Amino acid sequence: MMAGTVAINTFREAVRDRVLYNLIFFALAMMAAAVLVGQITIGIERLVIINLGLTAISLIGTVMAIFIGVGLVYKEMEKRTLYSLLSKPLHRWEFLVGKFAGLVLTLVVNTALMTLGLAAALFYVTRAFNRADASILVAVYFILLELAVVTALALFFSCFPTPMLSTLLTLGLFIAGQFSTALREYGRVAHSRVLEVIFGTIYYLLPNFHNFNAIGAVAHGDAIPRALIVHNTLYALLYIAVVLLGASAIFANVDLK
Amino acid sequence: MDLGRSLTCGKFSPKNMSMSQPAIEFLGLTKDYPRGQWKRGVIRSLDTLTFQVEEGEVFGFLGPNGAGKTTTLKCVMGLIFPTSGTARVFGRSIDDVQMHREIGYLPEQPYFYDYLTARELLDYFARFFRYSASEREDRVAHFLERVQLTPFADVQLRKFSKGMLQRAGIAQAILHEPKVIFLDEPMSGLDPIGRREVRDIILELKEKGRTVFFSTHVLSDAEMLCDRVAVLAGGKLQGIGSPAEIVSIEVHGMEILCDVPPARQLPTELAGQAARSGNRYRIQVPETQLYDALALLRGCDARILSVTPLRPTLEDYFIQLVEHPKGTSTPAAETGERL
Numbered sequence: 001m002m003a004g005t006v007a008i009n010t011f012r013e014a015v016r017d018r019v020l021y022n023l024i025f026f027a028l029a030m031m032a033a034a035v036l037v038g039q040i041t042i043g044i045e046r047l048v049i050i051n052l053g054l055t056a057i058s059l060i061g062t063v064m065a066i067f068i069g070v071g072l073v074y075k076e077m078e079k080r081t082l083y084s085l086l087s088k089p090l091h092r093w094e095f096l097v098g099k100f101a102g103l104v105l106t107l108v109v110n111t112a113l114m115t116l117g118l119a120a121a122l123f124y125v126t127r128a129f130n131r132a133d134a135s136i137l138v139a140v141y142f143i144l145l146e147l148a149v150v151t152a153l154a155l156f157f158s159c160f161p162t163p164m165l166s167t168l169l170t171l172g173l174f175i176a177g178q179f180s181t182a183l184r185e186y187g188r189v190a191h192s193r194v195l196e197v198i199f200g201t202i203y204y205l206l207p208n209f210h211n212f213n214a215i216g217a218v219a220h221g222d223a224i225p226r227a228l229i230v231h232n233t234l235y236a237l238l239y240i241a242v243v244l245l246g247a248s249a250i251f252a253n254v255d256l257k
Numbered sequence: 258m259d260l261g262r263s264l265t266c267g268k269f270s271p272k273n274m275s276m277s278q279p280a281i282e283f284l285g286l287t288k289d290y291p292r293g294q295w296k297r298g299v300i301r302s303l304d305t306l307t308f309q310v311e312e313g314e315v316f317g318f319l320g321p322n323g324a325g326k327t328t329t330l331k332c333v334m335g336l337i338f339p340t341s342g343t344a345r346v347f348g349r350s351i352d353d354v355q356m357h358r359e360i361g362y363l364p365e366q367p368y369f370y371d372y373l374t375a376r377e378l379l380d381y382f383a384r385f386f387r388y389s390a391s392e393r394e395d396r397v398a399h400f401l402e403r404v405q406l407t408p409f410a411d412v413q414l415r416k417f418s419k420g421m422l423q424r425a426g427i428a429q430a431i432l433h434e435p436k437v438i439f440l441d442e443p444m445s446g447l448d449p450i451g452r453r454e455v456r457d458i459i460l461e462l463k464e465k466g467r468t469v470f471f472s473t474h475v476l477s478d479a480e481m482l483c484d485r486v487a488v489l490a491g492g493k494l495q496g497i498g499s500p501a502e503i504v505s506i507e508v509h510g511m512e513i514l515c516d517v518p519p520a521r522q523l524p525t526e527l528a529g530q531a532a533r534s535g536n537r538y539r540i541q542v543p544e545t546q547l548y549d550a551l552a553l554l555r556g557c558d559a560r561i562l563s564v565t566p567l568r569p570t571l572e573d574y575f576i577q578l579v580e581h582p583k584g585t586s587t588p589a590a591e592t593g594e595r596l
Contacts (some may be wrong), residue, residue: 001310001387002385005384005385007368009373009381013370013372013374016372017372079368080364080367081368081369081370083334083362083364083367084330084364084367084369084382084426084429085382086334086335087334087357087361087362087430088335088382088385089354089355089357089358089385090354104593107373174564255335255336255337255338256331
């Protein structure tokens with residue numbers, strides 16, 4: 001309830017700060033891509049437009065999640081808007097969960113509108129939808145799960161009073177998370193038990209974004225296994241819960257300036 | 258002059274003898290901040306602050322900048338955490354977030370979400386008290402009117418002046434009609450009309466039986482409003498008592514403001530103690546020589562404009578407290594009950 005109130009205000013802030021203006025850029029990019037793809041590709045229009053559209057949705061969402069996310073708590077501490085807020089009957093963890101939910105809500109709305117844009121561009125190019133196009137929604141769902149994990153990480157680092165470092169750390173974890181599977185493989189082929197344990201531990205600590213990337217499969221019309229959907233959902237929920245618990249534990253003891 | 262002793266040796270007040278539960282209790286509240294690059298040392302910002310505020314009191318928390326006033330309020334609000342000690346509001350610990358239902362807080366130089374309008378801000382804060390939509394609407398409208406912001410209710414806060422923000426801050430602090438209201442420098446940045454409005458609100462809250470705890474470094478505000486004041490310097494409680502006790506301390510002379518006709522001259526006996534601006538003289542005399550001085554002025558047809566007792570200003574107190582702070586709080590000050 002209390003977290004929901006904070007979440008709605010966070011969403012309102014994003015809307016009023018014109019965060020959703022990125023949609024105009026996305027719409028223009030998709031329109032241009034649709035026109036161009038129709039002219040320069042033969043037979044692979046669908047593949048190109050889905051690849052392009054989903055990559056843009058993921059990229060724009062990630063930039064938003066990181067750059068807005070690292071300011072979620074820091075901005076409220078710096079501007080001292082938290083002073084009045086925390087004098088109300090609101091736990092600090094409720095505030096954090098509310099900020100997280102507010103940004104995720106913003107990302108969901110943003111992503112939903114961009115998906116509509118992608119669908120329009122796809123229809124313009126292919127003149128029809130087929131059953132395989134439904135799997136685009138699964139890819140979008142995976143992107144949203146990934147964005148929610150990135151938001152949780154950004155929020156975690158937002159509890160520290162150094163936004164530049166928070167941005168770098170979140171960005172670093174996002175990039176590392178794309179390659180965490182490779183890290184585990186490196187540990188396995190290193191022929192050293194110590195290295196295997198070290199890399200294995202790092203693998204489990206880092207977010208694993210590899211499984212969230214279904215763009216290629218969807219573009220090629222491959223079906224996404226149900227088990228992967230369940231696995232990714234549970235993994236994202238668990239990872240988010242752990243990160244938010246950590247953020248709450250830290251923020252519960254932070255002295256505001 | 259020992260301000261601490263002066264403030265703690267007055268009379269008993271029936272209110273202070275009340276056996277009922279105090280509205281606010283500070284119990285050895287202490288706050289240290291780490292100091293230095295390696296954070297090995299500490300700076301003690303608050304030192305075992307111990308006193309009580311009774312229900313229904315308007316209580317002034319006085320002290321120079323850096324005395325620890327805001328630190329105290331931030332501890333109560335849970336914005337920072339005491340190193341040791343605690344505080345209670347109507348017996349509920351400051352660690353209990355439900356205690357916040359009973360309190361309102363105006364931060365020093367409040368800053369709010371500038372993308373919200375005043376109406377949206379109050380509605381947002383009202384939601385934390387679980388009012389129904391219609392109740393929120395009524396409350397918001399009422400308190401906007403109370404702080405005279407109704408004409409600006411739908412203006413974004415980024416367009417508000419400092420004074421308007423202060424009024425919005427007061428509205429959010431009293432929106433849920435809390436039993437205890439903490440105001441951190443509520444008159445700060447307000448013009449005379451704004452200050453009067455805030456004073457009226459504080460007095461209205463007192464009439465309704467609310468407890469008001471406000472920090473200030475303006476003695477006139479404290480004189481006008483407070484039942485009791487506590488003086489803080491260097492993080493330590495220096496004394497606690499009624500404002501009357503403060504202002505009655507050490508009248509060290511009288512100041513006469515008068516006009517002397519151009520044709521007449523100021524008596525030579527007074528010339529050495531006078532400052533002149535045209536025909537107007539500002540004369541400072543010892544209290545015991547006041548009537549002699551007035552007789553001399555009457556003799557030269559002077560028109561007496563005012564006679565004012567000269568007391569140390571609050572700045573004088575602050576300077577003294579900062580230069581000679583008490584090492585420890587007196588036992589009387591620590592109980593907060595005896596004046």
